[in-house]
Amino acid sequence: MLKKLTVTVALLVIHKTPFAGTALPRDVQAFVNNAEACEHLAGEWDSSLPKKDKEEIERNIDKYCGKAKRQLGTLRVKYKTNSGMLAAIDAHANDSVKSFVAERD
Amino acid sequence: MATKSAKPTVAASTAELSGAQWVKRFAASADIKDLTPSFRKAVEAFIDAMTAADVRVRISSTYRSPERSYLMHWCWKIRHKQVKPEDVPAMAGVDINWVHPTAAESIEAARKMTEAFDMRALKTEPAFHSLHNEGRAIDMTISWVGAITIKNADGSDVLIKTAPRTGMNRQLKTIGASYGVKKFVGGAKDKPHWSATGR
Numbered sequence: 214m215l216k217k218l219t220v221t222v223a224l225l226v227i228h229k230t231p232f233a234g235t236a237l238p239r240d241v242q243a244f245v246n247n248a249e250a251c252e253h254l255a256g257e258w259d260s261s262l263p264k265k266d267k268e269e270i271e272r273n274i275d276k277y278c279g280k281a282k283r284q285l286g287t288l289r290v291k292y293k294t295n296s297g298m299l300a301a302i303d304a305h306a307n308d309s310v311k312s313f314v315a316e317r318d
Numbered sequence: 319m320a321t322k323s324a325k326p327t328v329a330a331s332t333a334e335l336s337g338a339q340w341v342k343r344f345a346a347s348a349d350i351k352d353l354t355p356s357f358r359k360a361v362e363a364f365i366d367a368m369t370a371a372d373v374r375v376r377i378s379s380t381y382r383s384p385e386r387s388y389l390m391h392w393c394w395k396i397r398h399k400q401v402k403p404e405d406v407p408a409m410a411g412v413d414i415n416w417v418h419p420t421a422a423e424s425i426e427a428a429r430k431m432t433e434a435f436d437m438r439a440l441k442t443e444p445a446f447h448s449l450h451n452e453g454r455a456i457d458m459t460i461s462w463v464g465a466i467t468i469k470n471a472d473g474s475d476v477l478i479k480t481a482p483r484t485g486m487n488r489q490l491k492t493i494g495a496s497y498g499v500k501k502f503v504g505g506a507k508d509k510p511h512w513s514a515t516g517r
Binding site: 249250251252253254255256257258259260261262263266267268269270271273274275277278279308309310312313314315316 | 341345346348378379382386390395398400434435436437439440441442443444445446447448449450457459502504507508509510511517
């Protein structure tokens with residue numbers, strides 16, 4: 214079982230499959246989904262978009278990047294003794310999640 | 319005996335200092351002609367089919383240059399003090415100097431750029447890369463009234479009478495895919511987004 218989980222985690226780290234439904238623990242999978250949504254949305258935002266579209270992206274960035282950043286801190290503590298899981302978590306801790314600021318200026 | 323200056327030493331640079339004037343120099347595109355040729359052909363065929371079926375299509379974004387992404391990304395990072403101006407990598411074709419005589423002036427110039435980019439409410443850095451930079455993504459708002467009959471890529475007619483009557487319609491997504499225009503796989507997180515890969 215442990216071997217299977219290690220292989221799954223390793224494959225996920227290597228392929229970093231977006232929105233993949235794998236055998237990761239539910240809390241890690243939730244983080245992965247949020248982090249990937251965050252990264253995608255950060256690539257979508259552009260000042261040239263219609264106001265309504267920009268506001269929707271900003272709302273979704275608040276939602277998904279905010280959740281992912283909170284989950285990242287929690288999961289790093291929870292899985293601090295599980296190097297395989299930490300690797301999977303860190304592989305999805307993209308710059309869009311890490312740079313998220315909770316409050317606007 | 320030399321005295322220490324209160325200001326940081328700034329390397330001589332012929333590059334133009336950062337500021338709001340940079341924002342309009344690399345415009346975004348909502349023109350299908352700016353897509354990569356194979357994806358452009360697919361998008362044109364899909365939109366032609368939708369238009370023939372009385373579907374309303376409003377395109378809001380196609381291509382974004384890497385230079386534009388570079389400016390958006392780094393001015394946000396400097397503004398939020400997540401990088402020192404002197405540590406920002408240079409980019410060919412963007413002769414910008416992020417380093418002003420003082421750190422405060424550098425941050426203020428970056429702040430003015432983020433304002434000009436309308437980033438006041440944006441809480442994360444704009445990503446450095448997306449499929450829009452490759453000309454392989456398009457954002458479009460799609461709507462129609464009642465039932466429609468639309469041609470698939472193989473020429474067959476498909477009747478759509480299911481809801482929603484938007485780009486989120488499951489049958490329309492399948493038709494788009496037949497042309498090589500794939501709806502974003504992340505569902506409602508990004509409703510206007512279609513691409514060559516579904517990402």
